[in-house]
Every structure is written in C-alpha cells, then in structure tokens.
Amino acid sequence: MADTAVQEEALSPEFVFTSEQKDLRKAVRELLADRADEATVRALMETGSGYDPQVWARLGGELGVLGLAVPEELGGVGGTLVDQAVVAEEFGAALLPGPVLGTVGLAIPALVALGAGAGSETAELLEALVAGTRTAAFAAPEFGAAPQVTSTGDALNGTLSQVVDGGADVLIVAATGPDGLGLYATEGGERSRLSTLDQTRRQARVVLDGAPARLLASGAAAEKAIAHAQRVGGVLLAAEQVGGAQRLLDLSLAYANTRLQFGRKIGSFQAVKHRIADMFVLVEHARSTAYHAAWALQDGSDDPDLAVSVAQATCSENYQKVAADTVQVHGGIGFTWEHPTHLYYKRAVTDAALLGSAAAHRDRIAALVLDTAEPTGRATVAQG
Amino acid sequence: MDDSARVEKAARQVVETHDPKKVPLREFLGACYDAGVSWVHFPEGLGGLGVSRGLQAVADEILQGAGGMNPFAINPIGHGMAAPTVLEHAQGDLAAQLLRPLASTEHIWCQLFSEPGAGSDLAGLATSAVKDGDEWVINGQKVWTSLAHRARYALLLARSDPDAFKHKGLTYFVMDMQAPGVETRPLRQMTGQAEFNEVYMTDVRIPDSYRLGAVGDGWRVAMTTLMNERSSIGGSSSVRGVGAIGDAVDLWAARPDLRTPVLRDKLAALWTKAEAQRLTDQRARRSAGAGSPGPEGSIAKVVSAELNQAVYAFCMELLGPEATLYGDYTLRDIGRMEDYRGGVQQRFLRAQANTIEGGTSDVLRNVIGERVLGLPGDLRADSGKPWKEIPRG
Numbered sequence: 001m002a003d004t005a006v007q008e009e010a011l012s013p014e015f016v017f018t019s020e021q022k023d024l025r026k027a028v029r030e031l032l033a034d035r036a037d038e039a040t041v042r043a044l045m046e047t048g049s050g051y052d053p054q055v056w057a058r059l060g061g062e063l064g065v066l067g068l069a070v071p072e073e074l075g076g077v078g079g080t081l082v083d084q085a086v087v088a089e090e091f092g093a094a095l096l097p098g099p100v101l102g103t104v105g106l107a108i109p110a111l112v113a114l115g116a117g118a119g120s121e122t123a124e125l126l127e128a129l130v131a132g133t134r135t136a137a138f139a140a141p142e143f144g145a146a147p148q149v150t151s152t153g154d155a156l157n158g159t160l161s162q163v164v165d166g167g168a169d170v171l172i173v174a175a176t177g178p179d180g181l182g183l184y185a186t187e188g189g190e191r192s193r194l195s196t197l198d199q200t201r202r203q204a205r206v207v208l209d210g211a212p213a214r215l216l217a218s219g220a221a222a223e224k225a226i227a228h229a230q231r232v233g234g235v236l237l238a239a240e241q242v243g244g245a246q247r248l249l250d251l252s253l254a255y256a257n258t259r260l261q262f263g264r265k266i267g268s269f270q271a272v273k274h275r276i277a278d279m280f281v282l283v284e285h286a287r288s289t290a291y292h293a294a295w296a297l298q299d300g301s302d303d304p305d306l307a308v309s310v311a312q313a314t315c316s317e318n319y320q321k322v323a324a325d326t327v328q329v330h331g332g333i334g335f336t337w338e339h340p341t342h343l344y345y346k347r348a349v350t351d352a353a354l355l356g357s358a359a360a361h362r363d364r365i366a367a368l369v370l371d372t373a374e375p376t377g378r379a380t381v382a383q384g
Numbered sequence: 385m386d387d388s389a390r391v392e393k394a395a396r397q398v399v400e401t402h403d404p405k406k407v408p409l410r411e412f413l414g415a416c417y418d419a420g421v422s423w424v425h426f427p428e429g430l431g432g433l434g435v436s437r438g439l440q441a442v443a444d445e446i447l448q449g450a451g452g453m454n455p456f457a458i459n460p461i462g463h464g465m466a467a468p469t470v471l472e473h474a475q476g477d478l479a480a481q482l483l484r485p486l487a488s489t490e491h492i493w494c495q496l497f498s499e500p501g502a503g504s505d506l507a508g509l510a511t512s513a514v515k516d517g518d519e520w521v522i523n524g525q526k527v528w529t530s531l532a533h534r535a536r537y538a539l540l541l542a543r544s545d546p547d548a549f550k551h552k553g554l555t556y557f558v559m560d561m562q563a564p565g566v567e568t569r570p571l572r573q574m575t576g577q578a579e580f581n582e583v584y585m586t587d588v589r590i591p592d593s594y595r596l597g598a599v600g601d602g603w604r605v606a607m608t609t610l611m612n613e614r615s616s617i618g619g620s621s622s623v624r625g626v627g628a629i630g631d632a633v634d635l636w637a638a639r640p641d642l643r644t645p646v647l648r649d650k651l652a653a654l655w656t657k658a659e660a661q662r663l664t665d666q667r668a669r670r671s672a673g674a675g676s677p678g679p680e681g682s683i684a685k686v687v688s689a690e691l692n693q694a695v696y697a698f699c700m701e702l703l704g705p706e707a708t709l710y711g712d713y714t715l716r717d718i719g720r721m722e723d724y725r726g727g728v729q730q731r732f733l734r735a736q737a738n739t740i741e742g743g744t745s746d747v748l749r750n751v752i753g754e755r756v757l758g759l760p761g762d763l764r765a766d767s768g769k770p771w772k773e774i775p776r777g
Contacts, residue, residue: 015667253757268760273753274746280757281687284680285660292663313656362652369625370651375638379631379699382727384709 011080014295015288025086028065031058032094038340044097045199049167051098060132067108067130069232069298073116075127081232085239085294092240093247095343097200099135101237101354102165106138107172109232110183113225114217122216125170125185137165138233139206140174140183140226142356143364149208151177153215156186156208164354166204167191173213174226183222186213198350200343231297234308234355238290241315241351244344245283248326251341252276255330272329279325282318289314306368313361316352323348387435388442394419394433395446404452410488413455416447417487422455422463426471430479431487455489461530462486462493465612466539470558473596473605482537482558494535495609496526496559496583501776504747506541507551507603508766508774511585513542520544520557520595522565522588528741532568532581533717535561540590541606543771544599550771554602558594565589575726575733576713610743627688628695628735629658635699635728642702651702654695661687679756686748689738696732703728 012018035055044051060066068083070076084104091100111118111126128134139160141147149158156175163171173184188211191204217225256267256276266272293311296302323345327334334341352358385393402415416422417431421443426432448454455463467486470479485491502509511524522542532538538559545553561568565588570578597605625633636643636651661684668681700707711727725731739745753759766774 013670015670253759256759264763265760267753268762270746270750270762273759273762274749276757276759277686277749277752280679280752281683284664284683285657285687288663288667288680289660291667310656310659313653314660359649362649362656365656366648366652369655370633370636370648373633373637376634377638379634379638380727381635381703381706382709382711382729383706 011082011295011299014299014301015291017082017086021083021086024065024068024083025090027063028059028087028090029093031055031063032090032096036094036096038343041095041097041200041343048193050200050202051096056098056135057132060130064130066104066132067126070108070112070126070130074112075123076112076130080294081235081298082291082294085235085291088236088239089243089246089290092243092347095200095244095347097202099137099165099168100240101201101233102137102163102168103129103135105233105236106229107136107168107170110138110172110225110229111216113228114183114221118216121214122185134170135165135168136170136172137163137168137204138172138229139163139166140230142230143360144223144227147174147176147181149173149175151175151182151184151213151215152210153178154213155210156184156189156213157210158208160206160208162194162203163206164201164203166206167193167202171206172216172229173208174222175213177215177218179218181222182218183216183225184213185216186211188212196350198343198346200347201350230355231304231308234312235290235293235297237351237355238286238293238308238311238315241319241348242283242286242290244347244351245286245315245319245322248322248341248344249276249279249283252279252326252329259331266329275325275329279322282322286315286318303368305364309356309361309364309368312356313358313365316358316361319348320352387433388439390433391421391424391435391439391442392446395421395443399446399450399452404447404450409453409458410490412452414484414488414490416443416452416455417484421447422483422487423467423471426467426483430471431467431483455487458489459486459492459531461495461535461539462489462491462537465495465609466493466537468612469539469556469596469605469609472608473556474558475593475595478558478593486537491536492531492534494529494532494538494561494581494583496529496532496538496540497606497609498528499525500527504744505766506606507554508771508776509541509543509554510776511540511542512546513544513555513557513590515544515592515599516589518592520555520590520592522557522559522585522590524585526583526585527571527580529568529571529581529583530579532561532583533570537561538583539596539609541602544602546772547770548600549769550766550774551603552600553771554606555599556596556602556605557590558596559585559588559590560594563588563590570715572715574736575730576715577726577730578715624659624662625655627658628692628731629655631728631731632695632699632702635702639702642704647698647702650698654691654698657687658691658695661691682752682756685743686745686752689745692735692738696728696735699728700732707732 065087067076068079069081072078108129111122129136149156156173171186175182175184190207194203194205196203256272257265259266289311293307296307297304326341330341333339398415398419402412404412420428420433422431424433424435424439424443425437427434470482497506499509513520513522538561540557540559541554543553544555565586567584569582571580571582572578632651664680665684710729754761
C-alpha cells in the first residue's frame with residue numbers, strides 16, 4: 001500500500017472481484033433499491049438535511065459499509081479500498097443522498113491516515129463516522145495548494161465558500177496556523193446551505209469566525225493525511241461516477257429496446273445504436289480506470305497520483321458525456337423533470353467539478369508522463 | 385510435472401538444441417513445432433502440447449528471451465489465423481501436412497476473403513467454386529490480400545451455391561498460390577506502399593481434399609478465422625505507453641521547440657484515453673483468463689483504431705509544416721508488416737486504414753450494439769432471398 005497502514009485482508013488480482021465483494025455489492029444494491037429508490041431520493045431532495053439519517057446509520061451499523069478500508073487496529077474491519085469502491089459504485093448508481101463524499105470519501109480516509117497515535121478523541125470520531133452515527137465533511141485545497149483558512153492554534157478563521165456535505169456534524173479543515181499547515185476538526189462555524197445544481201449532493205458555505213477547533217495533525221503528517229484523503233476520495237468519487245454512468249447506459253438501452261418510432265424500435269437505427277455503443281465504451285473505460293486506481297492505491301502497484309488522475313480525468317468526462325447522450329437517446333422525455341435522467345446529469349456535472357476538474361487532472365498527468373519524457377528515437381520524422 | 389513446467393521444459397530444450405542466434409530461422413521455428421511450443425494448446429504432434437492456451441506466454445518468454453523471432457511477425461495470417469482454422473476443419477492428414485511448414489515460415493499464408501463487391505458484407509462474396517469430379521474450379525477476384533505475393537497457401541472463401549441464402553452457399557478451401565490461373569498484383573495504397581494485393585483466379589483447380597469443413601459450411605469455418613483476426617488486431621500491449629501513443633510521447637520528448645500548452649493538454653487527453661483502453665484490455669484478459677469473457681473485450685478494435693488515427697493526427701499537428709514532408713513514395717518490395725511503418729507522416733497515412741481493416745468501425749459498432757448490448761438489428765434488404773437475387777454493386 002502506498003501511504004497508509006498495511007491491510008489485513010489479502011487482495012485479489014487486479015480487476016478480479018472476490019465472491020465476498022459480489023455479495024457486498026448485492027447487499028448494498030438491495031438495501032438501496034428498498035430505501036433509496038427514485039421516489040425516496042426525490043423526496044429527500046426537498047428536505048432540510050437532504051438525506052435520511054436512519055438509512056445512513058443502517059449503512060454504517062447493520063451493513064457496515066461506510067468504512068470498509070479502515071484497518072482493524074483503528075477499529076475497522078480491515079477490508080480493502082476495492083471493497084469500498086464497490087460500495088461507492090452502488091451509492092453512485094442510486095444517487096444515494098447523504099455525506100458520501102465528505103464522510104466516506106474524504107474524512108474517514110483522512111483520519112485513517114493519521115494512524116493509531118492520533119488520540120482517543122480522533123479514534124472515537126472515526127468510530128462514529130464508520131458507524132454512521134455522526135457525519136463529517138472535509139475542506140482542503142486540491143493539489144497541495146495552501147489553505148485560505150487560518151488557525152490561532154485552537155480556533156479557525158476564514159470563509160469556505162463551498163464545502164460538499166458542509167452541513168455535517170464535524171468539519172475536517174486544512175488551515176495555516178502559527179506552525180504552518182495543520183489539519184483541524186471543528187463542530188463550529190456558521191453553515192449556510194447553498195442552492196445546488198445537484199440537489200442530491202449538498203453543499204454549504206462555512207464562515208469560520210473564531211470557531212473552536214482541535215488540531216489533528218500538523219506539518220508532514222497533515223500533508224500526508226490530506227493527500228491520502230484526496231487520493232482515496234478521487235477513487236471513490238470515480239467509482240460513484242462509474243455507478244451513475246452504468247445506470248444511465250442501462251436506462252438508455254431499455255428505452256432504445258422499447259421506444260417505437262417509424263414503426264420500429266429506435267435502437268435498430270444505427271444513429272442510435274452507435275451512440276449507445278460509444279456510451280458503452282465510455283462506461284467501460286471509466287470502470288477500468290476507477291478500479292485500477294482502487295487496486296493501485298491498495299497494493300502500491302502504480303503511482304497513486306497518476307492512477308487517481310487517470311481515473312478522475314476519465315470518469316469525469318465520460319460520466320458527463322454518457323449523461324448528455326442519455327438525454328439525447330430519450331428525446332423529449334429525457335429533458336423532463338419527471339424522468340430520472342436530469343438527476344444523474346446534474347450529478348455528473350457536479351462530480352466533474354469536485355476534487356479537481358478533468359483538465360486539472362490532465363495537467364497532473366502531463367506533468368507526470370509528458371514533461372519528464374525522454375526521447376527514444378522511436379518516432380522518426382521524414383524530412384523530405 | 386504440471387502443464388506449465390512441461391511447456392517450460394519443452395521451450396528450454398528448443399533453445400538449448402536450436403539456439404535461435406545460431407541456427408537459421410526456419411530450423412529454429414521448425415524445432416519449436418516439433419517440441420509442441422508453436423501453439424501449446426494444439427494437440428501433440430501438430431505443434432502443440434494439448435495444454436491451456438494461456439501457457440503460450442510461458443513458451444514465448446523463453447523462446448523470444450533467447451533471441452527467437454516471433455513467427456507472427458513473419459507469417460501473421462498463417463500463424464494467427466490459418467493454423468487454428470486448418471487444425472479445426474481440415475480433413476484427413478491435411479493438417480499434419482500443412483502445419484509444420486507453416487510454423488517454420490517456409491510457407492507464408494494469405495487470406496482470400498474480401499472482394500471488390502464484398503467488404504463489410506463479406507457473406508455476399510461472388511468468387512465461384514464449381515465442383516468438377518474430385519476438384520473444384522475457382523473463378524473470381526479477391527482484394528486487400530496481405531502477403532499474397534509471398535504466400536504459398538491461401539485461405540479461400542468462395543460461393544459454391546448461388547441459389548442458396550448468402551451465408552449458406554459458401555465453401556472454404558486451402559488454395560495453392562502457385563497453382564495455374566492464380567495471378568497476384570500489388571495494390572498500392574495511399575502511403576505509396578503495397579502491403580496488400582489483388583488476386584485474380586481464372587479456372588484455378590483445387591482438390592476436394594483441400595476443402596475445410598463441409599460444402600456450404602464455409603461461413604462457419606470463416607468465423608474461426610475471423611475471431612482469431614479480431615483478437616490479433618485488437619489486443620493492445622499490456623505495457624504502458626507503447627504503440628501509437630508511445631510514438632507521440634517520443635515526438636513530444638524529442639521536440640520541445642514545438643510544445644504549446646494547448647497541445648500538451650491534447651496529448652494528455654490522448655494519453656489518458658490510451659491508458660483507459662490499455663487497462664480495459666487488461667481487464668478483458670483477466671476476465672477471459674478466469675473463463676468468463678466479459679463484454680469489455682469487444683471494444684478494443686474500435687477504440688484502438690480511432691485512437692491510432694487521433695494520435696497520429698496529433699503528431700502531424702505538432703509537427704506543423706514539417707508534417708507536410710514525406711519520406712518516399714517509391715514502391716518497395718519489403719517483407720515484414722512492420723517494415724511498412726516509415727516516418728510519422730507515413731504512420732499517419734497508414735492509420736487511416738485502421739478503422740476499415742479487420743472490420744470497419746461502423747460495422748463493429750453494430751456488433752457491439754446488437755451482440756453485446758442486445759439492441760435490435762437494422763432492417764435488411766437481403767434477408768430471405770437467395771444470394772443471386774440480392775442487388776449488388
């Protein structure tokens with residue numbers, strides 16, 4: 001594993017899912033079909049908190065799927081990031097409302113990266129997040145930029161204009177303090193819910209005006225925790241994107257196989273068929289990159305930053321394209337409020353903007369593979 | 385001894401007794417055949433050891449590691465497509481007679497499938513096969529035939545019954561390219577080179593014993609060949625950053641004077657897509673290796689063909705005015721496929737064929753839509769009619 005505690009469970013070869021992982025997928029899918037179906041998601045969109053805390057607690061408690069990659073010595077089940085990605089894919093397929101990205105994607109991995117020596121309060125917080133009894137959000141600039149929030153040591157100041165899941169119980173915040181970079185936990189701050197494009201993934205504006213905070217880590221340890229959280233978050237967000245894109249492909253296929261125009265199923269027209277074939281390519285590419293990144297972070301088989309950026313650059317673009325194509329395949333109905341496509345479309349656009357845009361990830365890919373490339377003489381150029 | 389150890393032992397014996405750096409190529413490859421490591425999944429005595437196909441990698445690593453040439457590079461159609469087709473469908477001792485010289489590359493093979501009037505709609509082909517005693521008489525024209533000018537044998541698909549439905553009236557043969565009435569002409573392509581040929585057949589006689597499969601069963605036999613073609617064209621390397629994208633990165637590295645931020649983002653996007661497809665190929669191999677090939681394997685050819693074009697188009701854009709220069713349009717007679725690569729400008733032109741050869745991207749998208757995703761077929765103007773009543777042109 002690249003940069004966190006060694007896992008207990010043996011990892012299967014890349015892209016090979018164990019029977020336990022298949023069972024896990026089935027169990028989560030069944031619960032979500034029952035408790036996060038489209039009607040429920042739409043109802044939750046209209047509520048204040050935006051999610052159902054009882055379902056969240058069930059996912060954490062009964063199913064135990066919110067912190068699968070938490071090592072045993074930190075009170076977790078010692079599963080793998082691949083397990084958690086399988087679950088995230090199902091969350092994304094259902095558009096599960098709730099602090100999926102803030103808590104599962106970012107806060108839990110940040111606390112895991114702090115390790116066993118982080119103190120009992122941190123251990124208790126991690127335990128509560130994993131159990132689904134408390135929630136957390138995470139705010140740190142991407143790609144190692146300096147935070148705008150400042151710290152006095154035990155209080156935070158500054159404004160975070162957009163925090164995903166910013167209404168959560170606890171905020172894990174990167175701040176510049178008297179001794180440089182630090183990672184803090186705060187329950188304070190003035191949180192204002194923002195009106196968002198995607199109503200299933202909430203954001204808040206957070207004003208920290210002397211909000212009491214507890215230092216979790218500083219210096220290199222804070223940097224490491226932030227980097228780990230953002231890598232894991234990138235993988236799990238990519239897995240969510242795969243789940244959503246696959247659901248849209250399924251919807252499009254079902255529609256093209258039933259909708260009749262000119263006396264035939266529209267899927268028999270090559271213009272429609274080829275569009276759907278291309279959607280399939282996009283989904284398969286997304287899946288390959290997301291799970292490669294999950295395996296790479298887990299077993300250290302690839303540069304984690306490269307694997308995550310490939311996954312994020314691919315999944316962000318492909319999910320959006322598949323969503324736009326899904327509107328097109330459905331024609332007018334795909335543009336209506338009643339049809340589920342717009343919920344996914346808005347999620348796709350939102351996800352693409354979180355944790356670094358596709359362009360930002362391509363920039364990192366270029367830095368890793370193009371800027372440093374050495375010529376081999378393989379590509380010859382004719383000189384006339 | 386388990387199968388893997390058997391393969392390893394056989395391959396090691398070949399390189400010990402026939403050091404590929406010392407003995408002539410055909411002798412080395414002939415020894416591979418005799419030892420059963422040409423196609424390890426073939427039966428013993430016919431170039432194989434009767435073990436799992438996946439173990440070929442074990443043999444190849446040893447053989448190529450010792451400096452042995454991959455026969456696929458010299459005899460791609462013979463080694464990759466003819467051999468499995470002959471093994472599965474040849475009568476009597478024909479396979480035993482044909483496979484060893486094929487494996488040693490003494491006999492190069494070609495494939496006579498496409499015709500001027502039958503490209504994507506291969507089953508509509510018109511070359512006729514008429515039975516005459518113990519022989520068949522062949523008349524017609526084939527096109528896009530790689531290596532025909534060097535080939536000793538051809539895989540031939542011909543129409544034996546024009547009154548049958550088009551897929552039902554075909555019969556499959558092995559044809560001797562040195563038989564009277566076979567004429568091969570180079571087909572020059574936009575690169576200036578001629579990787580392909582036209583082959584004209586005028587009253588060519590083929591013994592009935594060289595028929596593969598039953599009379600009228602040619603389409604099914606051809607599927608054996610084509611399945612092997614798609615997998616050999618589609619499967620990209622498991623190594624990151626080789627192939628077309630490797631050329632582009634190499635050019636990028638060699639020419640810092642041409643870099644701009646916009647081109648950098650373009651190349652990063654192409655690299656990312658190539659990486660996504662490489663990972664998808666790996667995933668497909670994993671699921672195929674686990675005995676349950678997934679649908680992801682079907683996209684390799686479509687994606688890699690279009691990616692090659694996009695990558696070489698990028699190289700041309702990067703080069704600016706230099707892209708408008710060219711090496712040489714002189715037609716040369718060269719042996720191996722890879723010798724046709726030339727400079728980046730030639731590779732760019734060559735890539736334009738990628739979305740056509742081995743199944744056009746248009747048809748492959750139909751295949752993905754219909755066979756992989758289960759979408760309904762298009763309306764067809766040729767269904768339910770005997771071949772001779774189908775409009776052609």
